[in-house]
Amino acid sequence: MDGSRREFLKLAGLTAIGATGASSVRASGGASSATGGHAEASSDGVRLAMVVDLRKFSRDGSLAERCIEACHRAHNVPDFGDDPKNEVKWIWTEDFETAFHSQEFHFIREDLKGKPTLLLCNHCDNPPCTRVCPTQATWKRDADGIVMMDWHRCIGCRYCVVACPYGSRSFNWKNPRLGLEDIDINFPTRMRGVVEKCTFCEERLARGQQPACVEVCSNDEIVFGDLNDPGSKVRQLLAERMAIRRKSGLGTQPEVYYVIDDPRTLQEFAPAAVVDGAEGGDHA
Amino acid sequence: MLEKALSGNRTYWTWIFFLLAIIGAGAACWFWQLNVGLTITGLSRDVVWGFYIAQFTFLVGVAASAVMVVLPYYLHNYKAFGKMTILGEFLAIAAVIMCMTFIFVDMGRPDRILNVFLHPTPHSMMFWDTIALGGYLVLNILISRVTLSSERRGIAPPKWIRPIIILSIPWAVSIHTVTAFLYAGLAARPFWLTAILAPRFLASAFAAGPALLILLALIVRRISSFDPGREAINKLAEIVTYAMILNVFFVAMELFTALYSDIPEHVHHFQFLFTGLEGNSTLAPWMWLSVLLAVVSLVILINPATRRSETTLILGCIAVFFSLWIDKGLGMVIAGFVPNPLGQVVEYAPTLPELTISLAIYAGGVLIVTGLYKIALEVRGQMKA
Ligand code: SF4
Ligand code: SF4
Numbered sequence: 001m002d003g004s005r006r007e008f009l010k011l012a013g014l015t016a017i018g019a020t021g022a023s024s025v026r027a028s029g030g031a032s033s034a035t036g037g038h039a040e041a042s043s044d045g046v047r048l049a050m051v052v053d054l055r056k057f058s059r060d061g062s063l064a065e066r067c068i069e070a071c072h073r074a075h076n077v078p079d080f081g082d083d084p085k086n087e088v089k090w091i092w093t094e095d096f097e098t099a100f101h102s103q104e105f106h107f108i109r110e111d112l113k114g115k116p117t118l119l120l121c122n123h124c125d126n127p128p129c130t131r132v133c134p135t136q137a138t139w140k141r142d143a144d145g146i147v148m149m150d151w152h153r154c155i156g157c158r159y160c161v162v163a164c165p166y167g168s169r170s171f172n173w174k175n176p177r178l179g180l181e182d183i184d185i186n187f188p189t190r191m192r193g194v195v196e197k198c199t200f201c202e203e204r205l206a207r208g209q210q211p212a213c214v215e216v217c218s219n220d221e222i223v224f225g226d227l228n229d230p231g232s233k234v235r236q237l238l239a240e241r242m243a244i245r246r247k248s249g250l251g252t253q254p255e256v257y258y259v260i261d262d263p264r265t266l267q268e269f270a271p272a273a274v275v276d277g278a279e280g281g282d283h284a
Numbered sequence: 285m286l287e288k289a290l291s292g293n294r295t296y297w298t299w300i301f302f303l304l305a306i307i308g309a310g311a312a313c314w315f316w317q318l319n320v321g322l323t324i325t326g327l328s329r330d331v332v333w334g335f336y337i338a339q340f341t342f343l344v345g346v347a348a349s350a351v352m353v354v355l356p357y358y359l360h361n362y363k364a365f366g367k368m369t370i371l372g373e374f375l376a377i378a379a380v381i382m383c384m385t386f387i388f389v390d391m392g393r394p395d396r397i398l399n400v401f402l403h404p405t406p407h408s409m410m411f412w413d414t415i416a417l418g419g420y421l422v423l424n425i426l427i428s429r430v431t432l433s434s435e436r437r438g439i440a441p442p443k444w445i446r447p448i449i450i451l452s453i454p455w456a457v458s459i460h461t462v463t464a465f466l467y468a469g470l471a472a473r474p475f476w477l478t479a480i481l482a483p484r485f486l487a488s489a490f491a492a493g494p495a496l497l498i499l500l501a502l503i504v505r506r507i508s509s510f511d512p513g514r515e516a517i518n519k520l521a522e523i524v525t526y527a528m529i530l531n532v533f534f535v536a537m538e539l540f541t542a543l544y545s546d547i548p549e550h551v552h553h554f555q556f557l558f559t560g561l562e563g564n565s566t567l568a569p570w571m572w573l574s575v576l577l578a579v580v581s582l583v584i585l586i587n588p589a590t591r592r593s594e595t596t597l598i599l600g601c602i603a604v605f606f607s608l609w610i611d612k613g614l615g616m617v618i619a620g621f622v623p624n625p626l627g628q629v630v631e632y633a634p635t636l637p638e639l640t641i642s643l644a645i646y647a648g649g650v651l652i653v654t655g656l657y658k659i660a661l662e663v664r665g666q667m668k669a
């Protein structure tokens with residue numbers, strides 16, 4: 001825990017520098033986005049990424065909901081109830097097969113089948129959404145790779161929504177305040193007519209905090225960190241575990257990874273205590 | 285010259301007020317939309333572009349099609365189009381203005397439209413489309429003004445306008461190419477991710493636009509002493525025929541690639557369009573109507589006898605126009621969003637206010653065409669009393 005705390009503060013510090021604009025990090029890390037490469041191409045910058053450990057999510061059925069709740073509460077994301085037409089969401093779940101629908105999983109392990117999988121903006125290294133924006137109201141921050149949004153510049157053309165291959169972006173069809181019961185004054189509410197999405201909690205990073213959805217996860221179910229730091233937890237997990245990304249074939253270089261190893265490979269799992277209902281070795 | 289649009293007989297003014305009434309209804313809906321947001325449309329998180337953007341796309345084609353009269357006349361000195369060029373250019377002006385209005389009403393924050401110019405972004409196709417359309421509007425206003433005022437004074441147009449007219453030819457092609465690039469470069473949307481999109485846009489534009497121009501010219505001939513001439517109409521009809529054949533050919537290319545390769549992400553969109561997907565077949569009847577109209581139009585147009593007979597030609601042009609309107613003004617944009625990037629089938633249908641606003645923009649275009657055509661006819665002294 002201590003180690004990760006230290007790693008994290010370092011990262012937050014770098015991000016804060018990035019937020020102020022001019023920095024050596026920005027200058028040296030700039031080469032990465034053009035080539036579409038990530039870790040290797042900009043080894044001296046920070047490249048924030050998230051690893052969602054689906055093995056661990058199988059232990060706590062309500063954790064995903066709590067992550068969503070934490071994010072949406074912290075960011076004043078409106079809730080319009082059962083109104084899919086006006087829906088706004090930064091992080092949500094789809095079942096595993098839908099989340100990875102282009103991969104066509106068949107006869108998969110019981111613990112993955114239909115599993116609610118958290119989806120959010122991937123903060124792609126080569127983001128099509130920022131490429132199409134006619135006003136640079138959404139752009140990729142060089143210092144740490146966060147795909148940012150300027151709600152005061154966005155003209156609401158929704159081209160970025162059209163260009164995102166992951167459905168990560170929402171448009172405010174109506175005044176979002178109508179869907180908010182209590183407003184967190186620490187975060188701006190948006191106005192009608194602009195696009196919004198997950199920002200990797202850049203405001204919390206600047207304050208030295210973990211992203212809200214990561215903070216809810218007490219057991220590293222979601223790990224957040226710098227891909228360019230070989231000692232970081234995200235790098236460790238990616239080196240040791242089997243992780244996949246959504247639609248990686250499109251070349252967008254999504255930076256949200258999903259660990260899909262068998263949960264029984266987790267050391268703290270006693271073989272009998274696998275996912276409820278998985279009843280032993282019936283996986284394909 | 286503009287004052288010539290402001291005098292006219294009773295029928296003229298009844299027509300004008302009829303159009304203004306539609307525009308008024310649309311304006312009221314638009315103010316409502318300004319106040320509560322685009323939530324009054326049928327658009328949603330999954331289908332973020334719909335009827336407005338589809339009309340924009342279709343009308344860019346109509347605008348570009350002016351080149352089909354300008355090119356033969358100025359580049360090949362094809363005299364029969366002499367009287368038609370101004371009609372084509374005026375139609376282009378009206379179409380571009382409608383395009384811009386459709387974009388404007390589609391914006392979430394129209395109050396920030398200047399951001400496009402304050403933060404010019406060359407890596408966005410929308411930036412280039414803005415330049416292409418704006419430039420095309422300026423070109424056509426300039427060209428039509430200069431040539432018409434020379435005509436009024438009975439002199440030849442000044443020499444300097446010729447290079448500008450020549451420039452307007454590739455420019456017309458560019459507006460529809462860039463509009464296709466808005467769609468065709470998106471990894472997220474397999475339906476549009478096809479190299480044939482821009483050629484297909486151009487082919488359908490060069491069929492639908494001149495078909496409309498034939499219809500307009502025949503209407504104008506009825507209500508004034510203007511006569512486009514048999515030869516001009518016949519030549520335009522031939523252009524419509526070739527363009528329509530090319531368009532159908534391109535569609536077949538697209539269908540072959542998608543269906544033979546059998547890649548689900550490509551096939552699903554066509555299934556949604558023509559047979560319905562997971563029980564959602566809202567567009568299927570429309571698409572089959574489009575196919576039927578295309579077949580009817582080709583039968584009429586390819587056969588020289590029916591192409592030259594005015595009554596059947598009118599039917600053929602109407603069939604071409606509506607077939608392509610359904611294809612581009614309904615199917616092309618909406619099918620790109622269904623299924624969505626997660627493979628889910630979602631619903632979209634335009635709402636009444638959305639349709640009213642769209643109708644009003646069309647009425648605005650018709651108003652502009654009416655006014656401009658009237659000016660042209662007055663200048664030539666061809667207006668009936
Ligand atoms: S997930 Fe979508 S919105 Fe997020 S960076 Fe990638 S393309 Fe952009
Ligand atoms: S909706 Fe806003 S952020 Fe998205 S492309 Fe348009 S201006 Fe850019």
Ligand code: SF4
Binds near residue numbers: 090199214
């Ligand atoms: S990183 Fe922050 S903004 Fe993004 S989903 Fe998690 S809590 Fe929400």
